[in-house]
Amino acid sequence: MPVSYNPLIICVGSDKNRDTYRNILQNNEFVLNVPSIDLLKKVNRTADPIPPNQDEFIHAHLTPIKSMFVQPPRIEECKAHIECKTIWVKNASEICKNRVIIAAEIVALSLDDDFFLKDLCKQKGLMKPLYYEKNSYFTLGAYIGNRRMR
Numbered sequence: 001m002p003v004s005y006n007p008l009i010i011c012v013g014s015d016k017n018r019d020t021y022r023n024i025l026q027n028n029e030f031v032l033n034v035p036s037i038d039l040l041k042k043v044n045r046t047a048d049p050i051p052p053n054q055d056e057f058i059h060a061h062l063t064p065i066k067s068m069f070v071q072p073p074r075i076e077e078c079k080a081h082i083e084c085k086t087i088w089v090k091n092a093s094e095i096c097k098n099r100v101i102i103a104a105e106i107v108a109l110s111l112d113d114d115f116f117l118k119d120l121c122k123q124k125g126l127m128k129p130l131y132y133e134k135n136s137y138f139t140l141g142a143y144i145g146n147r148r149m150r
Helices: 019-027 037-045 056-060 120-127
Strands: 002-005 008-015 029-034 080-091 099-111 130-133 136-139
Touching (some): 008 080
Antiparallel strands (some): 002 008, 080 099, 130 136
């Protein structure tokens, strides 16, 4: 969720039982890799419970590549990457103590050349980004316009 555009700040949510959460706490850095719908099966494999000594990249058939400004790697097969440095981590609420909200500064954005357009809305439509919510996967619909249209 975008929070600020100057500076670029986002918030993400996580369950405390996830490796992602533990990695963010340990490193204070992370990468949001933006997969497209063609990576659905591979992305789904990243949620498999695997032993800590097993490489998740190998398990999911994904390729780690060096990030530009943070230590955690980007995923080569993803079309976009958002490199982040943690600002703070807080419990989502007193009621839901196993969920956290992580605020982070975006320190780098990268995008495959095929998708570089000045119009961000059209760009998202071409990327067909994959997102997950409540045991289901979704993508964005077609581009239909922006707020400047009359």
